[in-house]
Every structure is written in structure tokens, then in C-alpha cells.
Amino acid sequence: EAQVTQNPRYLITVTGKKLTVTCSQNMNHEYMSWYRQDPGLGLRQIYYSMNVEVTDKGDVPEGYKVSRKEKRNFPLILESPSPNQTSLYFCASSLREGYGYTFGSGTRLTVV
Amino acid sequence: AQRVTQPEKLLSVFKGAPVELKCNYSYSGSPELFWYVQYSRQRLQLLLRHISRESIKGFTADLNKGETSFHLKKPFAQEEDSAMYYCALSGRGLTGGGNKLTFGTGTQLKVEL
Numbered sequence: 001e002a003q004v005t006q007n008p009r010y011l012i013t014v015t016g017k018k019l020t021v022t023c024s025q026n027m028n029h030e031y032m033s034w035y036r037q038d039p040g041l042g043l044r045q046i047y048y049s050m051n052v053e054v055t056d057k058g059d060v061p062e063g064y065k066v067s068r069k070e071k072r073n074f075p076l077i078l079e080s081p082s083p084n085q086t087s088l089y090f091c092a093s094s095l096r097e098g099y100g101y102t103f104g105s106g107t108r109l110t111v112v
Numbered sequence: 113a114q115r116v117t118q119p120e121k122l123l124s125v126f127k128g129a130p131v132e133l134k135c136n137y138s139y140s141g142s143p144e145l146f147w148y149v150q151y152s153r154q155r156l157q158l159l160l161r162h163i164s165r166e167s168i169k170g171f172t173a174d175l176n177k178g179e180t181s182f183h184l185k186k187p188f189a190q191e192e193d194s195a196m197y198y199c200a201l202s203g204r205g206l207t208g209g210g211n212k213l214t215f216g217t218g219t220q221l222k223v224e225l
Binding site: 094 | 118121144146148155156157158161163198202210211212213214215216217218
């Protein structure tokens with residue numbers, strides 16, 4: 001089944017403890033992207049990638065890192081999480097421009 | 113910079129009434145616009161792409177470049193249409209890369225019996 005898979009689905013962690021949220025797609029898509037969703041703010045883009053080893057900042061990149069070493073994987077790294085990064089995170093992938101993105105099920109992160 | 117504005121946070125209509133969810137955009141190039149839907153506790157799903165000019169679940173949207181709008185419409189609302197709807201624009205990123213998708217803040221549609 002064609003899909004975008006994120007792990008974990010839920011995560012509660014403490015301030016400052018490095019974490020990684022994984023994202024994998026099996027559709028051979030060129031583009032991948034990370035968003036955070038917060039009440040009243042909609043979805044805001046964190047980073048996106050146009051292909052292997054090619055990434056670009058989105059609208060809210062501070063406090064996050066990404067890497068695209070393989071086409072199928074696009075992990076999101078929080079080196080030192082803070083409570084203001086508590087949010088619902090979505091990974092998405094797209095075949096090419098104009099096709100739209102396919103979204104994962106989301107990762108609900110709580111930083112205490 | 114690209115921007116998408118959805119002026120209504122909540123739209124409540126009765127079943128069978130027409131629905132129009134507003135979306136305005138700001139973009140210097142030629143935009144690619146989309147509507148996404150998110151049902152309660154589910155992932156976002158692509159509803160419409162303006163380039164395909166399709167009708168999905170009875171919804172349509174027309175790109176009006178003069179008014180920079182891409183409003184979503186449905187002639188008769190159904191209870192199962194209740195969801196959060198996001199308008200999105202695909203444009204260029206900071207380094208010129210394409211397919212950077214920017215979302216509006218969303219409109220919650222509530223269809224009442």
C-alpha cells in the first residue's frame with residue numbers, strides 16, 4: 001500500500017533530550033516535507049526536501065534539523081526540545097509539482 | 113513570499129444548504145492551488161487540485177487570478193462534510209526549489225441537521 005509512515009505516533013519527552021521522528025515513503029516521491037499543526041495556526045512548514053541531499057527551510061525551521069540521505073526517508077531531529085515544540089507533526093511526500101502531497105498519520109509530541 | 117488566507121475559522125450550515133469556503137492567496141508567480149480536508153483525528157487528504165478542474169465529493173473550486181481567490185463550493189451540504197478544510201498554495205522555496213506547499217489556517221465546516 002502506498003503510504004507515508006511516521007514513527008512514533010505519540011511521544012512525551014523532557015526538555016533538552018534529543019529526539020528523532022522518522023518518516024518513510026514507499027512511493028518513490030521526489031519531494032518530502034515536515035509540518036507542525038497548532039490550534040488556530042493551521043499547518044506551518046518546518047523543512048522540505050526536493051531530492052536526496054537537497055533541503056530548504058520552511059516557515060518555522062528554528063530548533064529543528066532534517067536530513068535526506070535516501071529518497072524514501074526524511075527524519076526530523078530535535079536536538080534540544082523545548083515545551084514550545086509541543087505540537088502535532090506531519091510528514092508528507094509528493095511525486096512532483098502540481099500533484100499535491102500525501103500525508104502521514106501524524107506524531108503528537110509533548111515536551112515537558 | 114507566498115501566503116494563503118482563509119478568513120473564516122468556523123462555518124456552520126444546515127444540511128442541504130450551499131457551502132462556500134473562502135480562500136485568497138498572495139504569490140508573485142503562477143500559483144498551483146489545492147484544497148485539503150482533515151476529518152476528526154485523521155490525516156490530511158488531498159481533496160482538489162486546481163489544475164485538474166475536477167469535482168470530488170460534490171466539491172468544486174475555481175481559480176480566479178483577478179481576485180486571487182480559490183473558493184471551495186458545494187451546492188448541497190451533507191453531514192459527512194463536517195471537517196477542517198485547508199487551502200494550500202504550491203510555490204517556490206527560499207532557494208528557488210519548487211513544490212513548497214503553504215497552508216492557510218483552515219476553516220472548520222460544521223453541517224447541522
